Structure formats: C-alpha cells, structure tokens
Amino acid sequence: MSNKPVKAKGSGLRLFDSVLVVAAGVVTVVIGFAVLHFVAGALWEFVKIVLIVAIIGGLVWALGRRRR
Numbered sequence: 001m002s003n004k005p006v007k008a009k010g011s012g013l014r015l016f017d018s019v020l021v022v023a024a025g026v027v028t029v030v031i032g033f034a035v036l037h038f039v040a041g042a043l044w045e046f047v048k049i050v051l052i053v054a055i056i057g058g059l060v061w062a063l064g065r066r067r068r
Helices: 014-068
Strands: none
Touching: none
C-alpha cells in the first residue's frame, strides 16, 4: 500500500465565483438602499400631506366656530 496523498477535488469557490458573489452583494445593497429611500420618501410625503390637511382643517374648524 502506498502512502501517496490523495488530491482532493477543489469544490470551493473559484475567483470568478467570488467576484460574482461580491458583485451580487453590492447590487443587492444598492437596490436595498434605493428601495429604503423610496419607502422613506413616500412615507414622509404622506406625513407632510396629513399635516397640511390637519392644519387647514383646524383653521377651517376654528374660523367656522368663530362665525357662530
């Protein structure tokens, strides 16, 4: 019986695979930030619209009570 080391087949990631994984991660982070920015912006617009409607409604209500 010989004591030669058995070469294991490389099943790990190759350089190209690693580059693809890093690129996919960068693209995912960029898209995630874009979506987060859109959602936060849309929510902030909704809050601003609600505040404007509330202020106008409060003014109309106050002026309406004053006329009575």
